[in-house]
Amino acid sequence: MSLLGVIALNVLFLLAGSGILWAVRGWATWREYLALGGIAYVCGLSAVGVIATLSLIWGLGLSPGVIIAVAGGIAVLGALVGWRLGRSLPVRTETWMPTSLADLVPIGLAVLTAALLASFFREARIQPLTSWDAWGFWMPKAKAIYYFGGLDPQYFEHLWGPSYPLFVPALAAMNFHFMGSADTTTLGVQWWLLAVAFVWAGAGLLRRIAPAVPTWVFLALFVVIPELDRHLTERKADWPLDIFFALSACALLAWILTGENWHLAVYGLTLSATLLTKREGQLLAVCLVAAGIAAAGLRSKRSWLAVAGVALLAYLPAIPWRIWWTSRHLQSDTPAGGLLHATFANIRQAPAAFHLVARLLFEYHLWLAATPVALVGAALCLWQGDRRIAVFFLVAFGLGFVGWAWENWAYVSPSLPISTNPSVNPTNRTVASLVLLSIVAAPVLIGQLLAQRAPSEVAVLDREKTTGSASASATNP
Amino acid sequence: MHLRLPSTFAVVAGSVLLAAAALMLVVRLPAAFHSFSSGAAAAAGRSGLDGALATADAVGLNDDFVVAAFADIPKTARFAVVLPPDLPKAESADSVNPITFEAASPFFENFLLPRRIADRPARGVYIVCFECKSPYWDKRTHWLSPENGGGLIGLVYR
Numbered sequence: 101m102s103l104l105g106v107i108a109l110n111v112l113f114l115l116a117g118s119g120i121l122w123a124v125r126g127w128a129t130w131r132e133y134l135a136l137g138g139i140a141y142v143c144g145l146s147a148v149g150v151i152a153t154l155s156l157i158w159g160l161g162l163s164p165g166v167i168i169a170v171a172g173g174i175a176v177l178g179a180l181v182g183w184r185l186g187r188s189l190p191v192r193t194e195t196w197m198p199t200s201l202a203d204l205v206p207i208g209l210a211v212l213t214a215a216l217l218a219s220f221f222r223e224a225r226i227q228p229l230t231s232w233d234a235w236g237f238w239m240p241k242a243k244a245i246y247y248f249g250g251l252d253p254q255y256f257e258h259l260w261g262p263s264y265p266l267f268v269p270a271l272a273a274m275n276f277h278f279m280g281s282a283d284t285t286t287l288g289v290q291w292w293l294l295a296v297a298f299v300w301a302g303a304g305l306l307r308r309i310a311p312a313v314p315t316w317v318f319l320a321l322f323v324v325i326p327e328l329d330r331h332l333t334e335r336k337a338d339w340p341l342d343i344f345f346a347l348s349a350c351a352l353l354a355w356i357l358t359g360e361n362w363h364l365a366v367y368g369l370t371l372s373a374t375l376l377t378k379r380e381g382q383l384l385a386v387c388l389v390a391a392g393i394a395a396a397g398l399r400s401k402r403s404w405l406a407v408a409g410v411a412l413l414a415y416l417p418a419i420p421w422r423i424w425w426t427s428r429h430l431q432s433d434t435p436a437g438g439l440l441h442a443t444f445a446n447i448r449q450a451p452a453a454f455h456l457v458a459r460l461l462f463e464y465h466l467w468l469a470a471t472p473v474a475l476v477g478a479a480l481c482l483w484q485g486d487r488r489i490a491v492f493f494l495v496a497f498g499l500g501f502v503g504w505a506w507e508n509w510a511y512v513s514p515s516l517p518i519s520t521n522p523s524v525n526p527t528n529r530t531v532a533s534l535v536l537l538s539i540v541a542a543p544v545l546i547g548q549l550l551a552q553r554a555p556s557e558v559a560v561l562d563r564e565k566t567t568g569s570a571s572a573s574a575t576n577p
Numbered sequence: 578m579h580l581r582l583p584s585t586f587a588v589v590a591g592s593v594l595l596a597a598a599a600l601m602l603v604v605r606l607p608a609a610f611h612s613f614s615s616g617a618a619a620a621a622g623r624s625g626l627d628g629a630l631a632t633a634d635a636v637g638l639n640d641d642f643v644v645a646a647f648a649d650i651p652k653t654a655r656f657a658v659v660l661p662p663d664l665p666k667a668e669s670a671d672s673v674n675p676i677t678f679e680a681a682s683p684f685f686e687n688f689l690l691p692r693r694i695a696d697r698p699a700r701g702v703y704i705v706c707f708e709c710k711s712p713y714w715d716k717r718t719h720w721l722s723p724e725n726g727g728g729l730i731g732l733v734y735r
Binding site: 236 | 587602605613628630635690691
């Protein structure tokens with residue numbers, strides 16, 4: 101029963117997201133829908149999750165009726181917009197079989213990735229809730245929403261992290277409502293579905309900008325990252341934050357390379373979810389905006405309007421939450437004297453902070469080595485004709501690296517020392533954002549290097565330069 | 578002047594990077610499948626009381642104490658977690674890990690929901706007493722369960 105509830109809720113996310121995708125892009129065949137379904141799911145999850153947090157702030161609660169109304173409303177609205185824009189109905193796919201022998205390698209890698217995820221499911225389905233932060237405050241908040249119908253002051257004022265955003269507690273509470281009980285064990289499946297969503301949506305976003313083989317090699321690498329297995333099902337906000345951020349980065353990069361505006365909707369929705377998942381989302385959003393503008397053109401009004409404008413819209417849903425907790429005088433966890441003061445007062449800790457971030461980020465037994473591969477690829481791509489991919493990745497990565505180091509030294513205290521011990525310092529979790537950024541960027545960077553041999557293989561990258569348009573790539577069907 | 582890598586070098590470099598990533602994947606695959614399987618085996622049977630027993634083991638709380646808390650405190654009741662007044666003394670006297678004392682309150686507050694936490698252990702409030710047994714509480718509390726690993730569940734009646 102509990103598992104069915106999780107599945108039903110996630111089908112609703114897919115339905116809502118399909119409406120969004122239909123409105124902003126549409127799909128020509130059902131095969132194309134299969135390729136883009138992950139993007140639809142992530143858009144639906146982000147949109148429903150964001151509205152759910154607003155619903156809590158407005159005191160509407162998260163009953164199944166509210167959730168169905170929100171998801172159904174988004175789906176219907178999307179369908180109406182798509183109809184108004186004249187989207188044609190998808191036609192039957194002529195064949196579901198591979199069209200060439202070259203397709204067999206990526207299909208094999210996709211099947212391998214699916215097998216890995218299926219194996220992971222067996223663990224995620226029964227993994228009990230044992231992580232301190234999860235049972236200490238993330239899940240009590242979710243249970244309080246479920247049992248008491250909303251933001252019960254007794255819990256939201258005294259649990260740790262009262263100013264933390266609500267996306268994860270709201271997502272968990274929605275699952276509890278559909279399960280019919282606060283079954284935190286089965287809730288692990290929701291976190292597993294986020295990993296599936298990363299793979300499915302990542303493949304959908306990369307299909308136009310990277311060759312299929314590197315794409316699936318890196319998506320399979322994501323599933324075998326040791327830290328993913330160790331920590332995904334802890335039911336904390338770290339992995340959702342990293343997944344939303346990386347998909348947002350991927351959508352923005354896809355927009356920069358293809359110029360197709362529907363990517364901006366994906367970028368905006370996932371960025372909004374990033375901002376509402378953890379306060380660190382603000383730091384990551386700054387990284388993306390700066391990287392996007394640097395890559396799309398500092399002097400281009402269009403890039404400012406699209407990248408910064410959409411980010412500003414994505415931030416709007418975070419404002420009611422800020423008003424809610426500040427108006428109730430809930431404790432913020434900013435350092436004493438404010439962030440600016442702490443930044444300079446603790447500056448002597450900066451070298452140790454940089455060392456910590458570097459050490460944890462490049463630890464092979466935690467993350468494998470997707471990040472060094474992406475960095476080398478980016479360095480080489482700086483010497484290519486088109487530097488946009490390398491600039492985007494290096495600016496986002498560099499700012500993120502400095503940002504995580506800054507967070508370490510600005511917030512340093514006896515209870516939060518600069519340490520590799522994960523029970524007192526969160527850096528071994530926060531650097532995952534940069535690892536996932538590397539995983540979505542590496543196939544594009546490698547694709548650009550490989551395209552030197554046969555430009556047609558990465559059609560979008562070169563065709564766009566010559567014709568100004570971005571039609572379908574032949575490499576990642 | 579725009580410097581560009583020779584195309585052959587770029588292709589070779591891209592191929593090497595792709596091969597390195599593929600090699601990483603191949604080397605990691607057996608360990609990943611093994612890790613998922615062993616994770617599932619280790620998790621099997623540990624989700625009793627929605628994971629409360631697994632967490633209790635991790636923080637050093639006695640399983641029977643936790644089971645008694647679930648059984649003895651009604652879902653609509655209020656409860657308070659009571660610890661000894663001098664924690665360092667209790668840690669050394671009863672050989673209790675400081676983590677266990679630190680975890681006790683948030684642990685019960687989460688896992689016993691929808692039972693609400695009370696501001697203080699007044700009359701009519703249940704107490705989850707961990708290493709707190711004393712004449713003071715004996716006079717005010719009707720104990721509902723035998724002592725399990727230093728833990729008792731009681732109802733304050735005066």
